[in-house]
Amino acid sequence: MPFGPLELIIILVLVVVFFGARKLPQLGKGLGQSMREFKKGMNDDEATPAAKKDEA
Numbered sequence: 506m507p508f509g510p511l512e513l514i515i516i517l518v519l520v521v522v523f524f525g526a527r528k529l530p531q532l533g534k535g536l537g538q539s540m541r542e543f544k545k546g547m548n549d550d551e552a553t554p555a556a557k558k559d560e561a
Contacts (some may be wrong), residue, residue, distance in 0.1 A: 508516070524532060 521529065
């Protein structure tokens with residue numbers, strides 16, 4: 506079940522209350538870097554079996 510606009514606003518308010526407005530950019534940056542590293546790791550993992558297959 507997807508979140509509606511009211512639920513998203515409530516979640517946003519709770520995040521601001523818990524972390525503060527000053528830390529939100531740092532949290533966003535950290536989350537973005539983590540997602541990039543995860544995707545890079547997934548792509549590297551998919552490329553590895555193809556390389557091993559070519560060697561065999």
